[in-house]
Amino acid sequence: MIEIVPIDTPTLGDRSYFVTDGEVAFVVDPQRDIDRVLALAEERGVRVADVFETHIHNDYVTGGLALARATGAAYHVNSADPVEFEHDAVSDGDVIEVGARMRVRVVATPGHTFTHLAYVLEAPGRAPAVFSGGSLLYGSTGRPDLLGPSHTHELVTAQYGSVQRLARELPDDAEIFPTHGFGSFCSATQSQAEASTIGREKRTNPALTLDEKEYVESLLAGLDAWPAYYAHMGPSNSAGPAAPDLSEPRRADAAELRRRIEAGEWVVDLRTRTAFAAGHMAGSLNFGLDGPMATYLGWLIPWGTPVTLLGETPEDVAEAQRELVRIGIDRPAAAATGGPERWADGEPLASFDRASFDELAAVRHHRPVVVLDVRRVQEWEQSHIEGAVHIPLHELPQRLDEVPDGEVWVHCQGGYRAAVAASLLAAAGRRVVAIDDEYGARAGLPTAAAAV
Known part of the structure; x- marks a missing residue:
């Protein structure tokens, strides 16, 4: 019996996959901390024979090369990727036999990147399973703009074609196992689904229910900023990252x-x-x-x-x-x-107040305060508090001097980003109040939507 074990990394919104027939295993898109994979292999008493990379990742440093070196597995990477390490180059149509009972078919699925691949698991007695990486996601697709605006239109068109190809070539009961789509900024939109099939996606996924023009327009309209560290992931992954050093750091007094x-x-x-x-x-x-x-x-x-x-x-x-x-x-x-x-160690501690949106509404009746909204652009455009200053959190370190003088009440959608922003402002010597509340609770505050 084939076992597919998702390895979740919820803080980055990604999943890797450990697949075994009870004798050998293969792994798709492993994260940097490969000890999780090695523990699964040891627990099940199987050998990792193959490691597959769907694409050169933009949102994390891969553990693929380190895992292959640690286990002696073959490391499968697209032949078109200009990587700097020894690997098994694969391309569309290749078939890899994993042990005696599993075969993996390579399918070119450009769109998230130019060289993106999906891997179709075929084994006796079960429906196919496709490890779709950043191509076909649950209710969505991977975003096509991470390689820069000059490539976005070409990639979004390719993404549509790739998803259409998977839906055309695979049966409706084929299971889908994406790498992105669980909170990752590599996903164009987010879904709460935990499992899906080709048949379900045909009924619900915009890439399979809209025509190409509608899909392209709707996807591009929904894209927002992505984390700045993404710029460093591709070069690192192409160079071949080593296993991480997780030993205890030096203690500081x-x-x-x-x-x-x-x-x-x-x-x-x-x-x-x-x-x-x-x-x-x-x-x-x-x-x-x-x-x-x-x-x-x-x-x-x-x-x-x-x-x-x-x-x-x-x-x-x-x-x-x-x-x-x-x-x-x-x-x-x-x-x-x-x-x-x-x-x-004896220094006076710093602190700041936390508050609700109700408290903000009350205080604005008594004295002027600066309301700072640190949500992303699309969140601001959908709705924002009238009179608020908007600086997205990821721009705040470079734009602290744009925050008006006075007491700053900072908010986001749920409190986490506001707390980060409040700590940056407090470290810069500003008097700050962090609104630790859901934006939906702003009943006493007039709001507006941006004209777009």
């Missing part, structure tokens, strides 16, 4: 933490936004482990800036390390555990 903050380095507090607002080391920044920490830290940080991690426990620091190596931030400069009193 309070004096070193202060020196690093004063030098302009990032000292990152991993605690919840509630704990951070109540008291933190002045100048530290809040990227809580309870949210998409790596995505937003990687998006905002000037690439190459040393990062020091502050966690309540060594386990918190280890979790953050694992998240960060997935996007190519390989080694923290240092780390400290415990709490802000230990980290500051």
Whole structure:
């Protein structure tokens, strides 16, 4: 019996897949921390024979090469990809026999990238399964604009054709196993589905229910910004990243933490936004482990800036390390555990207030405050509070001087991004209140939609 085991990375919105017939296994699109894959192989007592890459990823550093080297597996990459490491070059129509009972057929599916591939698993006694990477997703497709605006129209057209091809060549009961689409910014839109088939997608997916012109127009209209660290993923993956070093970082004392903050380095507090607002080391920044920490830290940080991690426990620091190596931030400069009193060692702690939208509505009746909206452009265009200043979070570090003078009440859609923004503003010496509330609860505040 064939077993397909998804390996979720929810903080990046991706899935890798471990597939075994009980004797051998293959892996599709492994993340950088390959110990998760090795543990599955050991638990099931099988050998990893093959590793397949659907594309040169834009949103994470692959573990494919490291996994192949660790297991002796063949590493399958599109023959058209200009990679700098030894691999098994594959192209459309190739068939790879994995053990005695599984065969994998290569299907060219350009669109998310020019050289994107899908892999169709064929095995006796079961419907085909397609590992569709960033091509056919649940209710959507991969975004076509990550290679730059000059290629977007060509890629979105190719994406439509690729999805149409999969639907044409595979039976309705074929299962779909995408890499993206679970929160990844590589997805054009998001779906809550956890499983799907070709037949279901024929009924629900815009790439299969709209004509090409309608699909292209609707997809392009829905695209928004993607994380800045994506620019570094393609070159890293093409060069062939090694396995990560997840050993414990060097410990820093309070004096070193202060020196690093004063030098302009990032000292990152991993605690919840509630704990951070109540008291933190002045100048530290809040990227809580309870949210998409790596995505937003990687998006905002000037690439190459040393990062020091502050966690309540060594386990918190280890979790953050694992998240960060997935996007190519390989080694923290240092780390400290415990709490802000230990980290500051006698320095006065900094803090700021948290509030609701109801409290914002009340305070605006009594005194002027700056309302700062740090959501993305499309969120702002759909609805925003009248009189608010709009600076998307990913632009805020470079635009702090554009925030008007006065007390700043900062909000996003649900609170996480507002907390990050509040920590940046507080570190810059601004008086700030973080609105820790859902945007849907803004009943007492007049709103408008942008004219687009």
